[in-house]
Amino acid sequence: MQVSEETFMGVPRKDIPWCPAIDYEKCDYCMECDEFCPHGVFERREGEEKKLVVAHPENCVVFCKVCAKTCGPDALSFPDKTETLELIKRLREDKRDG
Amino acid sequence: MAEKNKPVVLPCNGIDKEAGAISRELALLLLEKGADVICPVLYQSNPKRYQKKLESGKLLVIDGCKTGCASKLAREHGLKIAKKATVNELLKEENLKSGKSPVIGTEKLGLLPAWAERLEELEDIVAEEGGTHFKTPVSFRQFAFDKFIFKVPEAGYFFNENDCWARVEGDRARLGVSDYVQQSASDIIFFEPPEVGKELNMFDEAGSIESTKTALDIISPVSGTVTAVNQELVEAPELINSDPYVAGWAVEVALSDFESDRELLMDCAGYFDYLNEKVKKEYRKRYGGK
Numbered sequence: 001m002q003v004s005e006e007t008f009m010g011v012p013r014k015d016i017p018w019c020p021a022i023d024y025e026k027c028d029y030c031m032e033c034d035e036f037c038p039h040g041v042f043e044r045r046e047g048e049e050k051k052l053v054v055a056h057p058e059n060c061v062v063f064c065k066v067c068a069k070t071c072g073p074d075a076l077s078f079p080d081k082t083e084t085l086e087l088i089k090r091l092r093e094d095k096r097d098g
Numbered sequence: 099m100a101e102k103n104k105p106v107v108l109p110c111n112g113i114d115k116e117a118g119a120i121s122r123e124l125a126l127l128l129l130e131k132g133a134d135v136i137c138p139v140l141y142q143s144n145p146k147r148y149q150k151k152l153e154s155g156k157l158l159v160i161d162g163c164k165t166g167c168a169s170k171l172a173r174e175h176g177l178k179i180a181k182k183a184t185v186n187e188l189l190k191e192e193n194l195k196s197g198k199s200p201v202i203g204t205e206k207l208g209l210l211p212a213w214a215e216r217l218e219e220l221e222d223i224v225a226e227e228g229g230t231h232f233k234t235p236v237s238f239r240q241f242a243f244d245k246f247i248f249k250v251p252e253a254g255y256f257f258n259e260n261d262c263w264a265r266v267e268g269d270r271a272r273l274g275v276s277d278y279v280q281q282s283a284s285d286i287i288f289f290e291p292p293e294v295g296k297e298l299n300m301f302d303e304a305g306s307i308e309s310t311k312t313a314l315d316i317i318s319p320v321s322g323t324v325t326a327v328n329q330e331l332v333e334a335p336e337l338i339n340s341d342p343y344v345a346g347w348a349v350e351v352a353l354s355d356f357e358s359d360r361e362l363l364m365d366c367a368g369y370f371d372y373l374n375e376k377v378k379k380e381y382r383k384r385y386g387g388k
């Protein structure tokens with residue numbers, strides 16, 4: 001049997017674009033964010049230019065922003081909360097209307 | 099018969115610190131003015147001794163320092179704290195500090211009578227926190243999974259999928275985090291409240307907490323304005339561990355549009371099922387199996 005699809009507030013998680021974005025101009029690869037996040041959102045890439053990537057955005061908890069607080073150079077940003085909520089509301093209505 | 103609403107003073111009485119010694123002296127001064135005094139040591143070993151006095155009187159707790167031993171003792175025994183003062187804060191107002199020696203300095207001795215008078219006139223904590231709201235007892239449902247037990251209230255609470263709750267009464271709500279958060283974070287050691295007056299949209303941060311394992315934001319299930327924060331929780335963040343749904347509340351808000359917020363929230367039964375699923379899923383992720 002297929003494992004049921006991950007949802008958030010009744011909407012498929014994959015339809016909600018919520019995850020951190022790394023500003024590579026600022027990031028110094030201290031890896032604090034990756035150490036902190038328990039959800040396996042980031043992945044380290046040894047030997048590559050971008051030594052840290054957001055490999056699993058769908059694992060990020062919608063509306064969580066806590067890793068940003070661990071980032072000294074302020075390299076992490078998130079989508080706008082209000083816009084995200086509006087999107088979720090729209091998707092819920094679409095679903096209800098079929 | 100014991101006199102109704104007579105002040106009953108519970109000092110910290112920590113005799114190894116000046117602040118503790120001051121709390122004791124203040125209690126004795128109040129005793130002279132007609133209050134009853136509880137000896138915290140005797141109370142700990144034989145709480146029945148003071149039952150009558152406590153039932154009829156009004157409890158004033160005097161903590162020495164931030165550790166808040168007297169408050170803790172009162173909470174552990176389920177006593178209702180009507181008024182509270184902390185010696186270190188009284189000292190701070192006079193630009194003084196608790197000294198190294200546990201013997202009270204002469205300058206401070208001189209201040210005691212005035213402080214005792216102030217304590218007599220302290221306002222009730224309850225009045226500050228919005229009167230009769232949120233006093234009804236809460237009953238719970240629970241489910242067990244593996245070696246864990248998760249509790250969820252039976253009614254009156256609304257949840258978002260970030261495991262934060264709003265306890266709604268009229269146009270007010272208290273916000274906090276669920277039993278699940280408490281258990282996965284383990285010992286909560288820090289609560290940073292938002293500012294009173296802060297405007298919250300749904301899903302905005304309503305303060306944050308730190309545990310020995312992690313840190314997280316309290317993500318507001320509702321929109322409104324912060325009208326109060328739980329000072330007890332600032333002093334004793336572990337209240338979230340011992341009582342996440344009642345004493346462990348974090349902030350109080352004046353709701354701005356609960357009717358529409360509500361459409362996006364789970365009620366108690368909904369969260370009970372949601373949490374059940376979530377816990378199972380996590381277990382599968384961690385230990386494999388379907």
Ligand code: SF4
Pocket residue numbers: 019020036037038039041042059060061064065066067068
């Ligand atoms: S926002 Fe939260 S869940 Fe998402 S990556 Fe950061 S810490 Fe992890």
Ligand code: SF4
Pocket residue numbers: 022026027028029030031032033034052070071072073074075076
């Ligand atoms: S915490 Fe900030 S600077 Fe450090 S690795 Fe993460 S994004 Fe880069």
